[in-house]
Amino acid sequence: MKWVKRLLLAMVFVIVLAAVLAAVGWKMLHGTPAWAIRRIVLSPQQRAAAAERAERQIQLLMSQAQDAQHQQAVAARAATSTSSTQPAGALQLVLSEDELNAFFDKWDKSFGWSRRYDRYIADPQIVLHDHHIILAADVKEMGMLVSVHFEPVLENEKLRLRVVNVLGGQLPLPQAVWGGYRQKLEQSLREKIPQWRAGAKIGPDGANGDAVYVAMAELLAHVLNDEPAEPFIFVPYSARHADRYLPVRLTDVSIDNQTLTLTGEPVPPPQRAALLEQILSPPTPAAAAE
Numbered sequence: 001m002k003w004v005k006r007l008l009l010a011m012v013f014v015i016v017l018a019a020v021l022a023a024v025g026w027k028m029l030h031g032t033p034a035w036a037i038r039r040i041v042l043s044p045q046q047r048a049a050a051a052e053r054a055e056r057q058i059q060l061l062m063s064q065a066q067d068a069q070h071q072q073a074v075a076a077r078a079a080t081s082t083s084s085t086q087p088a089g090a091l092q093l094v095l096s097e098d099e100l101n102a103f104f105d106k107w108d109k110s111f112g113w114s115r116r117y118d119r120y121i122a123d124p125q126i127v128l129h130d131h132h133i134i135l136a137a138d139v140k141e142m143g144m145l146v147s148v149h150f151e152p153v154l155e156n157e158k159l160r161l162r163v164v165n166v167l168g169g170q171l172p173l174p175q176a177v178w179g180g181y182r183q184k185l186e187q188s189l190r191e192k193i194p195q196w197r198a199g200a201k202i203g204p205d206g207a208n209g210d211a212v213y214v215a216m217a218e219l220l221a222h223v224l225n226d227e228p229a230e231p232f233i234f235v236p237y238s239a240r241h242a243d244r245y246l247p248v249r250l251t252d253v254s255i256d257n258q259t260l261t262l263t264g265e266p267v268p269p270p271q272r273a274a275l276l277e278q279i280l281s282p283p284t285p286a287a288a289a290e
Contacts, residue, residue: 054099054102128259134147206246231264
C-alpha cells in the first residue's frame with residue numbers, strides 16, 4: 001500500500017530531521033560564541049600588569065574624587081548659591097577589557113567574592129564587544145557558557161542598560177530558560193533592599209555602603225525590567241577602606257576598541273540630601289512585584 005510507505009518515509013524524514021536539529025542545537029549550546037573566539041588568554045605576568053594599570057586608573061580617579069570633595073566643601077563654606085551647587089569638574093575612568101577582568105580577579109582573591117557565587121557559576125568574565133558590555137560565566141546547573149549582552153545608553157538624563165541578547169553558547173536562550181534565574185535574583189533583592197534602605201546615609205562626607213547597595217540594587221532592578229534608571233555611580237575615597245563613596249552622575253558612557261570610558265560629575269553636597277531621598281523613597285520594580 002503506497003500510502004503506508006509514504007507515511008513511513010515521512011516519519012523517517014521527521015525523525016532524521018529532528019535528530020539533526022537536536023545535534024546542531026546541542027553543538028551551538030556548547031559552542032564558542034564569536035566574542036570568545038577572538039579573546040586572547042593572558043599570561044600571569046600580563047594579567048598582573050593589566051591589574052596594576054587598572055589600579056593606577058582607580059587610584060587616579062580616587063585622587064580626583066578627593067579633590068572634588070575638597071573643592072565642593074570649600075564651595076559649600078562660601079555659602080553662595082552659585083558656587084555651592086556647581087559641580088567640581090568632570091571625572092573620567094578609562095579601563096580596557098583586560099584591565100577590568102584582571103582588576104576583578106585581584107579583588108576577588110583579596111575579598112573572597114567568589115565564595116558567594118562559586119556554587120552556581122565558574123569563570124566569570126567581563127567582555128567589551130561591539131559596543132556592548134557582556135557578562136559571561138559557565139553556569140553549572142545548565143552545563144554551558146551563558147552570556148548576557150547589555151547596551152549602555154544615556155538618554156533623557158537616564159541610564160539604560162538594555163539587555164540585547166542572552167546566549168547559551170552560540171544559541172539565543174528564550175526567557176523561559178533563564179527566567180527562573182531572574183526571579184531568584186529579584187527575590188534576593190526584595191529580601192535585602194529594606195535592610196540596606198534602613199542604614200543608607202549620604203552626607204557632606206559622601207555615601208555609606210548601604211546607600212551604594214540600595215542604588216546599585218535599584219539599577220539592577222530597572223535593568224531586569226528593561227527600564228531607565230538614575231545614572232549614578234559611587235567612587236570609593238579609599239581602596240583599603242571602602243566605607244565612604246563620592247556620588248557621581250554619569251554624563252557619558254562609551255565602549256570602543258575593547259575599552260570602557262565612564263565620564264561623570266560629582267554630586268555637590270547640597271544636592272546629596274535630595275539624592276538620598278530619591279534612593280530611599282521610590283520602591284524598586286523588584287520590591288513592588290509580588
